[in-house]
Amino acid sequence: MRQILHVDLDAFFCSVEELRNPDLRGKAFVVGGSPEGRGVVTSASYPARKFGIRSAMPVSRALRLHPDLIIVSSSHGDYSEYSSEVMAFLRGAVPAMQQMSIDEAFLDVSDDPRGGKPAASEMQAEIMERFRLPTSWGVATNKLVAKIATEVGKPNGLLVVPPGQEAAFLAPLPVSMIWGVGPKTSKRFAAYGIRTIADLARMSEARLSQLFGARGIDLASRAKGLDGRPVEELHDRRSVSAERTFPKDVDSIQELRRHLLHLSERVGTRVRKAGVAGSTVRVKLRWPDFSTFTRQVRLSQPTDQDGEIYAAALKLFIDNWRPGKAVRLLGIGLADLGPPMRQLELFDRSWEQDHKLLRAVDRIREKYGRRALRRAGSMRQRPLEDAE
Amino acid sequence: MRVSVLQENLARGLATVARAVSPRSTLPVLANILVATEDGRLRLSATNLELGITCWVGAKVQDEGATTVPARTFVDLVNTLPPDTVEMELTTRTQTLNLRSGTFNNNIKCIDAQEFPPMPATEAEGAIELNLEDLREMISQVTFAASSDDARPVLTGVLIEIQGGSMTMAAADGFRLSVRKAELANGVDRSVKVIIPAKALSELARIAGDDEETIQMILPSDRSQAIFRGRDFELVSQLIDGTFPDYQGIIPTSHTNRTILPTASFLHACKAADIFARESAHSARLNITPGDGQSPGTVEVTATAAETGSNEITVDATIEGEPIEIAFNVRFLVDVLSVVDSSSVALETSGPASPGVIKPVGRDDFLHVVMPMHLGR
Numbered sequence: 131m132r133q134i135l136h137v138d139l140d141a142f143f144c145s146v147e148e149l150r151n152p153d154l155r156g157k158a159f160v161v162g163g164s165p166e167g168r169g170v171v172t173s174a175s176y177p178a179r180k181f182g183i184r185s186a187m188p189v190s191r192a193l194r195l196h197p198d199l200i201i202v203s204s205s206h207g208d209y210s211e212y213s214s215e216v217m218a219f220l221r222g223a224v225p226a227m228q229q230m231s232i233d234e235a236f237l238d239v240s241d242d243p244r245g246g247k248p249a250a251s252e253m254q255a256e257i258m259e260r261f262r263l264p265t266s267w268g269v270a271t272n273k274l275v276a277k278i279a280t281e282v283g284k285p286n287g288l289l290v291v292p293p294g295q296e297a298a299f300l301a302p303l304p305v306s307m308i309w310g311v312g313p314k315t316s317k318r319f320a321a322y323g324i325r326t327i328a329d330l331a332r333m334s335e336a337r338l339s340q341l342f343g344a345r346g347i348d349l350a351s352r353a354k355g356l357d358g359r360p361v362e363e364l365h366d367r368r369s370v371s372a373e374r375t376f377p378k379d380v381d382s383i384q385e386l387r388r389h390l391l392h393l394s395e396r397v398g399t400r401v402r403k404a405g406v407a408g409s410t411v412r413v414k415l416r417w418p419d420f421s422t423f424t425r426q427v428r429l430s431q432p433t434d435q436d437g438e439i440y441a442a443a444l445k446l447f448i449d450n451w452r453p454g455k456a457v458r459l460l461g462i463g464l465a466d467l468g469p470p471m472r473q474l475e476l477f478d479r480s481w482e483q484d485h486k487l488l489r490a491v492d493r494i495r496e497k498y499g500r501r502a503l504r505r506a507g508s509m510r511q512r513p514l515e516d517a518e
Numbered sequence: 519m520r521v522s523v524l525q526e527n528l529a530r531g532l533a534t535v536a537r538a539v540s541p542r543s544t545l546p547v548l549a550n551i552l553v554a555t556e557d558g559r560l561r562l563s564a565t566n567l568e569l570g571i572t573c574w575v576g577a578k579v580q581d582e583g584a585t586t587v588p589a590r591t592f593v594d595l596v597n598t599l600p601p602d603t604v605e606m607e608l609t610t611r612t613q614t615l616n617l618r619s620g621t622f623n624n625n626i627k628c629i630d631a632q633e634f635p636p637m638p639a640t641e642a643e644g645a646i647e648l649n650l651e652d653l654r655e656m657i658s659q660v661t662f663a664a665s666s667d668d669a670r671p672v673l674t675g676v677l678i679e680i681q682g683g684s685m686t687m688a689a690a691d692g693f694r695l696s697v698r699k700a701e702l703a704n705g706v707d708r709s710v711k712v713i714i715p716a717k718a719l720s721e722l723a724r725i726a727g728d729d730e731e732t733i734q735m736i737l738p739s740d741r742s743q744a745i746f747r748g749r750d751f752e753l754v755s756q757l758i759d760g761t762f763p764d765y766q767g768i769i770p771t772s773h774t775n776r777t778i779l780p781t782a783s784f785l786h787a788c789k790a791a792d793i794f795a796r797e798s799a800h801s802a803r804l805n806i807t808p809g810d811g812q813s814p815g816t817v818e819v820t821a822t823a824a825e826t827g828s829n830e831i832t833v834d835a836t837i838e839g840e841p842i843e844i845a846f847n848v849r850f851l852v853d854v855l856s857v858v859d860s861s862s863v864a865l866e867t868s869g870p871a872s873p874g875v876i877k878p879v880g881r882d883d884f885l886h887v888v889m890p891m892h893l894g895r
């Protein structure tokens with residue numbers, strides 16, 4: 131039987147701020163952008179949450195909820211450093227680990243002789259002692275239940291769901307706690323009287339698939355606490371790719387370049403989010419007759435930068451394309467993924483500048499959405515609108 | 519041509535020139551070694567058009583003459599001959615070289631010496647005298663930092679600058695830079711700035727005999743070459759065209775941390791770290807922690823390999839400035855620490871993304887700049 135742990139760094143950004151400035155401890159504060167602009171709350175301390183303040187809420191609204199709220203700007207880069215230290219510790223402490231985001235990971239301790247709960251409790255204590263950061267833990271037989279156990283036990287929690295108790299544990303919880311159930315789906319569920327996970331589990335598969343299609347079956351098995359997905363490090367994923375089939379075949383180089391740039395950005399954003407870099411760039415091309423081929427090139431160093439992916443992909447494309455030839459599908463992949471290590475250069479410091487720039491771009495997009503900031507080169511040219 | 523030469527001398531001469539042979543050239547004669555009588559000695563030459571090496575060995579010349587002998591056959595054969603006199607006789611009409619030693623009798627098919635690229639004689643005028651011991655040390659401290667990637671040819675070379683009686687060698691592969699200065703014994707009043715392939719200089723260090731004290735460097739004004747001449751050898755290298763990057767501009771002028779370490783222990787720690795670091799692009803972390811009055815400062819060298827494991831080696835150090843954690847390609851550190859001959863080295867840094875400068879303590883003629891590695895986000 132599997133023993134899966136889920137760990138979450140409690141109010142991570144706030145916890146880091148408390149380490150930087152211990153005066154914040156016990157106070158209602160948020161990490162986020164400025165209230166004058168359209169800043170949103172990145173993370174809210176537990177005292178702030180008592181006022182109903184949540185992450186992703188506009189800072190201006192949070193201030194209305196609690197006018198004495200302290201706002202800490204999140205411009206420095208300490209979070210990722212703390213995160214990578216904790217994640218490195220976890221990676222070294224267990225046989226299999228999958229980092230989900232800056233403050234969250236799954237661990238597989240099925241082979242650990244200590245057992246799930248003692249293992250979790252030792253790591254929780256050690257993270258507190260070594261990094262002074264509080265964590266919450268969920269222990270279960272699969273990822274889905276472990277993650278929900280963490281949610282329920284927060285903060286500073288350690289909640290064990292014994293084998294066989296998965297469905298019973300989930301039953302009373304709101305359906306929105308299930309992975310893949312966002313606000314929209316919740317609303318639709320509510321319309322059919324589904325509020326708790328138990329309500330969902332009781333629905334027949336036939337009815338669910340009628341209402342929600344294939345996804346409905348998936349949700350039903352989740353509601354019963356079933357989840358067979360393995361814990362696998364993203365590094366083991368062989369590649370990240372993005373592709374696009376054009377509604378109409380494309381033969382103009384300007385347009386193809388624009389798509390290549392856009393695909394490079396999508397791949398770059400995804401590898402950066404996963405905290406990996408790749409050293410092989412692939413280009414996939416499909417012609418109007420459906421014949422398809424891929425070409426790849428190995429870079430001298432792994433990259434997670436849109437610009438480097440684009441440069442390699444564009445060269446591959448140009449080398450394999452005859453001007454005027456129509457393209458049906460264009461794809462870019464980054465393979466040989468591993469830790470994002472980079473040997474810095476003596477005479478060319480542009481990598482470091484781009485590194486900082488992309489981090490800032492990623493943060494802005496995380497807060498305001500993917501389209502908040504776009505490369506001019508990836509936009510379609512439109513004629514200027516008439517003044518009238 | 520008829521000459522007799524000691525096997526030992528011939529073998530040594532062939533070993534000297536053999537590295538310049540170009541076995542896979544489109545010009546078949548470049549796979550051969552020129553053998554010619556010259557002023558009562560035997561001249562051996564090989565060239566790949568970029569690098570040419572000539573060596574003279576003592577011989578008894580009965581008839582003058584010249585030919586070119588296929589290098590591989592010639593070298594392998596001479597190395598198996600007994601340590602005795604070797605008699606060589608060329609039949610000009612058939613270009614067959616007969617080689618005899620004791621009961622060994624061999625005939626080698628050769629190519630006419632006329633086909634061998636001419637290696638023009640060089641005037642010794644304007645020669646710069648270099649102390650061989652200094653030159654050897656300079657070459658060992660600099661050439662390893664040159665690039666082996668032909669994408670940027672200037673970086674595969676070593677910049678040699680002579681000005682005001684001193685000579686500077688510099689090489690950089692884009693990630694690290696080595697700069698070594700030396701005073702010239704005989705003042706040179708002109709200034710020189712040339713880029714010589716690092717490979718040519720490594721060859722020079724290899725072939726210069728221990729019995730020589732000085733080497734002459736000649737830079738002919740009428741062709742883009744550098745010639746290094748010893749008592750019984752001459753090495754001719756093409757110069758690399760182009761402008762060497764402004765390396766002075768990237769040498770940091772300040773630092774926030776200066777760490778002095780015993781060279782041998784630091785080198786030892788880096789070699790140990792590389793056992794694990796080699797799996798992750800040779801990256802190792804240096805955790806530099808200043809002392810607190812009671813205990814000395816320490817540098818912790820750590821390397822982690824997902825598959826193999828990890829290690830952590832602590833070296834005591836004298837540290838001025840702030841604590842710093844910085845990661846390097848530990849192979850680069852091993853390279854530079856292996857050629858520093860002072861008992862301690864200083865590592866100067868200003869942060870995890872700033873260049874590290876390594877200097878021998880007590881000497882100001884050498885410095886090495888190495889860029890760190892960026893790890894993680």
